[in-house]
Amino acid sequence: MILYHGTNIDFECIDLSKSFPFKDFGQGFYLTEIRSQAEKMAKRKHETLGGGLIVQEYDFEENNLHNKDLKTLIFKGTTPEWAKFVFNNRSREIDFQHDYDIIVGPIADDGVAFLINQYSSGAITLPQFTRMLKFRKLSNQYFFGTERSISLLKRIK
Template structure:
């Protein structure tokens, strides 16, 4: 499969040390199987940080997700467990960590951050949060969290 990474500056080596914490699935390298989504993310980065939109392409053998060689967590759709996992990863005071090599599932947008804040303030239950998130237009993302997982990505463009 081909996976896409949207950025505002090109690079040849993926450095997990340069990735940011408190993202949906943790501190890792995020890609999508939707080229247009990667381009939109690249444009957003350029609006914030400058530069030009770049979409990098990586080849990945999706059989690796089922091979048992990697610890993989997959969310097929928005659900209570997905919302809770994102909340824990984004929460700066939760001191949450996990041991997955790769996490796959829907991407959360800024509207999701607002809903997560409502949950954090006690204005939504986890079940209400998951139900409200069901109606968001969410796309797929893959987060590669370890060097072992990163080594299976092969840049093609």
């Protein structure tokens, strides 16, 4: 499968230490199956940080998602487990760590970020939060959080 990464600076080697923390699935390298989504991310980074508009393409063997030597987590939609996992990773008030190599699941966009804030402030419950998410059309993201998982990505362009 082809995965895309939108960025503002082109690079050859993926350096996980340069990834931002407090993202949906934690600090790691994020990709998508949708080129236009990667283009939007590149534009967002360009507008906030400068640099260029770059979409990198990677080949990834999908059967690695079921590799017993890797710790993978696949969320099938906006489940309560996904919502709690995203909340824990985005929270700056709790020390949440995980050791997954690869995670696949929906992207928490700006509207979801608002709902996360509502949930964290106690304005809505987890069941309400999850129910509200079911109405959102969210595409998947691919998180690569270890050197072992990064080694499975082959840069195309």
